[in-house]
Amino acid sequence: MLTNAVIFHNALDIAEFVRQLQEEGWEIDPEDLAHVAVPDRAHPPLRRVLHP
Template structure:
């Protein structure tokens, strides 16, 4: 029971635990956002398939975080070059779990749909009369291999 009473009476400990819990919950929410297919439900009954789906989601989540972190660092660097003062304590509140700039479904252009293909040419542009005039036996046509 000492742990519970210490948690209840120690405000700094509660703040640290709450901050850590919030970080984990933010990551879980972000990971669920990344793995949006089937609303996060793994439909595979096979444990191997479930593990593959979870690992894929973890890898893909880390890829998105690895994309966001350098972008954040670049923005901070740019702000510092422009003369802004940035407090390191403020940066402690910046999260790499950003989603607004990501289009999960991709961008598909539809303006090409109105372009009509050219009419099919039934006659080729090449002159095939030379082939028709040649003796097939002389050029190897009609001979067994």
């Protein structure tokens, strides 16, 4: 549950940062954001590591 909260908080931070960039006139390509949001599936979920 803590992991989910951290991930959610990070997503909010990224969204705010992108919004600020857009307000400054930067053009943000949604394709670029898709790469930021892709979770790293190469590692097992933290819950499984901490609680086998």
